[in-house]
Each structure stands twice: as C-alpha cells, then as structure tokens.
Amino acid sequence: MTRYEFETFVIPMTGxxxxxxxxxxxxxxxxxxxxxxxxxxxxxxxKSLNEVTNLRSYVFRIARNLxxxxxxxxxxxxxxxxxxxxWESKNASDDYDTTDAAxxxxxxxxxxxxxxxxxxxLRDICQFSTEETAEVTGLNDNQVRVSLSRARKQVRNIxxxxxxxxxxxx
Numbered sequence: 001m002t003r004y005e006f007e008t009f010v011i012p013m014t015g016x017x018x019x020x021x022x023x024x025x026x027x028x029x030x031x032x033x034x035x036x037x038x039x040x041x042x043x044x045x046x047k048s049l050n051e052v053t054n055l056r057s058y059v060f061r062i063a064r065n066l067x068x069x070x071x072x073x074x075x076x077x078x079x080x081x082x083x084x085x086x087w088e089s090k091n092a093s094d095d096y097d098t099t100d101a102a103x104x105x106x107x108x109x110x111x112x113x114x115x116x117x118x119x120x121x122l123r124d125i126c127q128f129s130t131e132e133t134a135e136v137t138g139l140n141d142n143q144v145r146v147s148l149s150r151a152r153k154q155v156r157n158i159x160x161x162x163x164x165x166x167x168x169x170x
Contacts, residue, residue, distance in 0.1 A: 014035055017035050023110065025067065060126075119147040119151055
C-alpha cells in the first residue's frame, strides 16, 4: 500500500475509529492514543495491507484488540462491568429534542455490557454490516444478530421507561 492509498483509504476512518475507541477508553485523550497506535501499526504493516480483503474490519479489529490490551493493564482495569455513568435527572419541563434523545441513547449504550455495547456501536453507529461486525468482534453472524437485538431491546425499554416516567411527572 502506498502513502497515497494509506491516506485515501485508512486516514478517513480515523473519525469513526476515534469514537469507537472512546467507547472503550472513556477518555478522549486515551482514545486518541489508541487511534494513533492503530495508525502506527497499520503504517508499519502497509506493505501487507493489499492482502487484506476487508480493510475497514481489519482496522477496527486492531483497535478492538488494542482496547482489550488497554483494559488488561492494571492501571486501567475496571472493578466490575456495572454501569459507571450516572443518570442526570431531568425536569418534567425539559423538552426532548433529537439531540437530547441522541445523548440519552449514547448514555444508555455506554452503560451496556461490553459485548452488547460493541455490537450496537459497530452496527448502528459505525454502519458496519453484520459480517463486518462479526469479523471485528470474533462472533458469528447469528451471535451478532442476537446481541444486536438484545441491545436494541434494552435501549428501547429504557427509553420507554424514561418516557413513561416523564408522563407520570407531568
């Protein structure tokens, strides 16, 4: 892969790669470091990248593996897989516009178990196909579909519960 091809095919992925990395690291600076490491590794392997059949999946697979390594280091280990965010209470008078709803969905997704969070993020946010998501996560197509269904159902149920709560408080 030439420098031009690298800049044409790999560099445009950095935006979605950064947001993907932020889901793992929960810090923008650490996510940038992770993306930088991905780009460095890809640049070092650029001669063999022409053999890769699906470059996008390959790039995200590297990012995923680095994120897993990141969490394995004692400095970054989480105590448990419980939600670490807190819900901000909203007044009944607050209006829900699309940005509020989108933020709420992102918050719900960030509090999901890792496997569900990763699948819904890749499929619905990064627009990966089922096959690409399976390739990145190491799951088979059926497992991806089941996990995606469970994740979407969890988001829907929480959003409905929040909406019902808002209706009751009005």
